[in-house]
Amino acid sequence: MKKLSGIKHFKLYVWLIPAYLLLHLLADILEGAGNFPERAVNQTWLAVYLSVVNYWLLEYTLPGLSWKKLLSAIFLLLLYCFLLSIGFFIWRQLGVTLHIFTPLGKPVSISERIGILTGSSIGAVFFFGVIRHVYNYVNLKQAAQQLRIERQQAELNYLKSQTNPHFLFNTLNNIYSLARDKSDLAPESILRLSKILRYMLYETSGPYIAIEQDLKIMDDYIALEKLRYDDALRINFNHDLENMKQSLPPLLLIPLVENAFKHGVSETRDRPFIDIHLSIKNRQLVFIVKNSTGDPAGDYKTKENIGLSNLRRQLELLYTDYTLDVQQEDFEFTATLKINLESHV
Template identity: 60%
Template sequence: MATFNKKRWVLYLRIGAAYLLFLLFIDLVRHPETVLKKMVNNAWMVIYLVVMNYILFEYTIPFIRLRWTRMLATPFLLFGHLILASFGFYAWRHIGVASGICFSLKTHPSLEKAVEYSVPYSFFSMLFFGVIRYTYDLRKLKQTAQRLRIEKQEAELNFLKSQTNPHFLFNTLNNIYSLTRDKSDLAPESILRLSKILRYMLYEAGGEYIAIEQELKIISDYIALEQLRYDESLLVNFNYYIGDMKQSLPPLLLIPLVENAFKHGVSETRNRPFVDIHCSVNNQQLQFIVKNSTETLPADGSLKENIGLANLRRQLELLYKEFNLTVQQGESVFTASLQINLKSHV
């Protein structure tokens, strides 16, 4: 059996107020001369209807649904509500008139006629309360489902970010390790650049958005760090055209494409390695194209995305409604192209 719920009771009081306003509108149209007296009578009757419908929808119906064995009690419960809706409704009205709370605007020749007159009002109130109550519950259910869906997506997005950041950091540490193993004089500079990247990841990339100029800066720092590993044979071209450098963007969203170009492209290229990066944002339409040299072609001609690109694609699905991420493997060039409608953020 359900216990008394204060919030649900407030809901029925609000439905009762709406029902009273509905009756007031009807009386204004049909009986404007007695509208004040009828408003007093209706207010008294609505008190009864609120209690009756609260019992019906919050206790009786849930009790019947709870177990199939309780279906045996259904006829008695329904009969009890029939009594409440007919004789009970009439008795409540009679109490109001007898105590001077209500006005006796209509007399009936017999008890049966009085009850017959009252029954349609009771059953209409059940329909009124039932429709609004179930509509309200359905809307709340949809809101709860929507909230749970958003929470699930946020949890998944945070998990993907937690994978991306260590993955990015691990690859950067590998680059520094290769320099220290060769006892390169560039190792100290690489550590300094890594500290800048770590500072960015710890203190600036924790929010939901950053300015795109910050994302471009971390890309530049990462490119400079990668270039320390290679001699002058590596050609890097990084150009961008941004209408508004304060345009917001989720942090570290673009870096996986750049990281992919160095890890799976340049590092595996023996002759004339290059990376070509172009970024533009115009009217909140972002275009980010990364081309890199490659010498590896799948034997079967298929193209499989690594974990970095797969995570990026899933992040985009959770963040934006309108985007397009394509990758193309040529004979000596790998191209990753990303277009995002920044206004389509979920």
């Protein structure tokens, strides 16, 4: 991780050093200074020195300072004070000796020249330090955002891993009941279950799926549940969709239907029913599931089973604009889900 961070900072200096040089050259142009080719070479010579010193100062020396090594820290800071003042002057003079740096303007004393160069080096430290701080801050925010996304995705996958076995467990219970009664409907129920399993294994791995595929599985699940009941159970399932190909997270709606069977009609003795309505218009989804219950409103306590609680959490992770309301009336339970599909995170 530390090596990766060093590589990132090295790449930062690859464009930061030319930017620093161009900034000084632009200042010379705006001041109308002559001898531009010589000034460009001079600024390049000075920028090489300041870039190396600032790189070691900001990337290696300052991060390693600590109170435990106070004497060492004081020595290093004094060393950099020397490098950014007298050392910078010596570098300039080396350029003059090698005929790389061309003295321009009126001559000044050595102490005055060291003062000018020291001011320039302090400005360079400020420039490199501020840019580096901003760069680290942006990277930190991006890393935090990426970590948040990865954590949410991991939680979402965990919720799905809970929901699917829970859904299959209830379905297997239904088939077990038919097999125990030696019903002729058991083979058909196993066939429908295999279709649901195939869908879960091969179609629900992605973040989205066409709504028509989820509707087919919902039809299979309803048909599978109906095998347990006689003709007394009334089921009404209708939908009004602008586009059957529009996308939706897979198996997002099935918990409400499952809840209607397991905690609704299975406990209803007199005229059980389930009414399901789905509409999507202008990317606004409305899903209403109404079912009979075995208790009057006063005796019924709405409780969040694993299906509903997982659904609520998935909605929190997936959308910013949604509502999930449940309402208990006398011998009737209604769940209403509304989602603005444009608000997907």
